[in-house]
Amino acid sequence: MLMLAFTCSRCETRSSHAISKQAYTGGTVLVQCPGCKNRHLIADHLKIFESKSITIEDIMAAKGESVSSDLNDLQFEEIPDKLKGLIGHHVKDAPAEFHKEDPNVSPQLEAPKNDEKK
Ligand SMILES: [Zn+2]
Numbered sequence: 001m002l003m004l005a006f007t008c009s010r011c012e013t014r015s016s017h018a019i020s021k022q023a024y025t026g027g028t029v030l031v032q033c034p035g036c037k038n039r040h041l042i043a044d045h046l047k048i049f050e051s052k053s054i055t056i057e058d059i060m061a062a063k064g065e066s067v068s069s070d071l072n073d074l075q076f077e078e079i080p081d082k083l084k085g086l087i088g089h090h091v092k093d094a095p096a097e098f099h100k101e102d103p104n105v106s107p108q109l110e111a112p113k114n115d116e117k118k
Helices: 021-026 056-062 081-090
Strands: 002-007 014-019 028-032 039-044
Touching: 014 021, 014 028, 021 028, 021 039, 039 056
Parallel strands: none
Antiparallel strands: 002 014, 028 039
């Protein structure tokens, strides 16, 4: 499971998303911006949108930007609520109650369903 936090290039809304590592490394992943509902391509190993296998790191590199995998760049409030108990303790500004490992929390999560009907 990976967590991705990004700032939308269109409306500048910052959002975070949980994606499965399997999808990121072997599938095609789109995340929807909660601000403008624009869908952002995160990885395309199935070559649906691109002619070669790419990830967000390739996409950002092509734009002259970089992707940070540094946890110090992540802020606690950016973590989706359902993930705070799981990975919150990794973030340095997390509240004290998140600084302990919970052995009952499974590290396996499903990828979020972005096409959920409202
Ligand atoms: Zn947006």
